[in-house]
Amino acid sequence: MSTTFFKEKSKAVVILEDGTVFFGKAIGNLNYSLGEICFNTGMTGYQEIFTDPSYFGQIMVTTNAHIGNYGINLDESESDSIQISGLVCKNFSLNNSRVNSNSSLQTFLEQDKLQGISDVDTRALVRHIRKHGAMNAIIGNLELGIDLLKEKLSNHPKMKGLELASKVSTSSIYHLGESNSGPKIAVLDLGCKTNILKHLLKRNSQLTVFPYNASLDEILNIQPDAIFVSNGPGDPQPLKDVTQLVKSLLDKDMPLFGICLGHQILAQALGISTYKMHNGHRGINHPVKNLITGKSEITSQNHGFAIDKEQTEANQDVEVTHLHLNDQTIAGIRLKNRKAFSVQYHPEAGPGPNDATYLFDDFIQMVK
Incomplete structure (x- = not known):
């Protein structure tokens, strides 16, 4: 298991297409990642969600407060790799406590180089999406600067009309x-x-x-x-x-x-x-x-x-x-x-x- 993937959490940010900004901490070596932001209300099943090809091109917000707590069982993946563009969650668990898990979610994400952000007020973020609708977003390391991230977001294609x-x-x-x-x-x-x-x-x-x-x-x-x-x-x-x-x-x-x-x-x-x-x-x-x-x-x-x-x-x-x-x-x-x-x-x-x-x-x- 990697000992460096979550060695130090740097400041990170979620920027929505309408200019709304949410702050958090980077999961892994976060640079930036783009996609349409959406949320899933399931209390379990994060592994199946992350590997579902239907989520390709989307940044996933998990409404369950704890993600990673029961690790990964490879038999439960819905494809051969992670499909989401990025992960936004409240609490990311470094340790898993499931008897039949193959690895931690930490290791699973590291293998596919998935980028993400934790410690976000996901309740407020989901309420915003519910009110204003699905839209493009970018998650990125705050060191890159808000202006640069907004520029990259403005050039990302919208989901409507997109063949994936x-x-x-x-x-x-x-x-x-x-x-x-x-x-x-x-x-x-x-x-x-x-x-x-x-x-x-x-x-x-x-x-x-x-x-x-x-x-x-x-x-x-x-x-x-x-x-x-x-x-x-x-x-x-x-x-x-x-x-x-x-x-x-x-x-x-x-x-x-x-x-x-x-x-x-x-x-x-x-x-x-x-x-x-x-x-x-x-x-x-x-x-x-x-x-x-x-x-x-x-x-x-x-x-x-x-x-x-x-x-x-x-x-x-x-x-x-x-x-x-x-x-x-x-x-x-x-x-x-x-x-x-x-x-x-x-x-x-x-x-x-x-x-x-x-x-x-x-x-x-x-x-x-």
Whole structure:
């Protein structure tokens, strides 16, 4: 374990796009890091959050007061590296007290050279984001100077209109699962979480994972039984080729399931537009109502974009299946004339509750 990573905490700063400044102390050898600032309300699951590809390009504010206290278990990572641009927290724990941890969070961050800031008034920061909305931010060492950091922040691209799936998608096709074990599923990787693949494999699926820019012929060449369109970061609107690909797969009458960004892509393929939310949904306790069963479920969510509710309800080929109970945004849809459905939240959890894992069973049953 490193003895120098947190040897001395230097003064650090968080600067928001609107000019608001929060002070704290550097985590590690902080220089500066840029991204859209967002917050997650989960009390646990920081490792899964930090490694979730959907968070690529974002500075994460953790609302839980203590981060790092239970260390890292490598089996719980959602990708092979840390995906967030930076970390903002209240109290950073140097020591972990979990029996089955592989290392401390300190070591984990050091390996991926993640930069961050602690000792920040995260309660005030989150209240500011909730009121004024998501925006770009920079975290940096105060020695660099406020003016220099503000200049770098002013040149950083906004999340709206930003295509990021290409940054986190697999670069080559690969296979998972035993041959002839079950349905053959083509996974379109827009930033797929590991736990999604685990849930599909647990149900005896044969998976072929494709890059975000895969062609229709490449996918049809494996003669899949169904298509899965994954979660991922960024704005869905620039992903026009992906949207057209999904539209073409629907025209082939392929059974299809989409999660998060995959949900937004399915909506766009149906002519439903997407929009950037005020501050998004990120946490492990979001209430969603299943309109088909009448039951409600507690869900894990991570998204800053959503599909247009009015256009969805007006589309005669689409049925709304789930609603977010906090703000009535669309949380799930299914097609009336096709074997296709999607949800805006994360039924695979990681982190979060398991109320919605039935959706994977529904998908496999639909394929069969």
